[in-house]
Amino acid sequence: MGKIVVDLDVELAKNKMTLTELSDRIGITIANLSILKTNKAKAIRFSTLSEICRVLNCEVGDILRYQGDKDE
Numbered sequence: 001m002g003k004i005v006v007d008l009d010v011e012l013a014k015n016k017m018t019l020t021e022l023s024d025r026i027g028i029t030i031a032n033l034s035i036l037k038t039n040k041a042k043a044i045r046f047s048t049l050s051e052i053c054r055v056l057n058c059e060v061g062d063i064l065r066y067q068g069d070k071d072e
Helices: 008-014 019-026 030-037 046-056
Strands: 003-006 064-067
Touching (some): 008 030, 008 046
């Protein structure tokens, strides 16, 4: 079964922004952003995703992608 991969670290690097700065700008705790960044999150609110995309000036597909199994 495939999975959704979070590429938050890639977008942060492109924007030369730290997780702390993103946290301050969107009002989400560093701990919660860290869970998202390390692919340990089970869900994300659309409002959070929207704020991340707004601040990082990116599309949802830049943050989230589907990774299938090798046999898919």
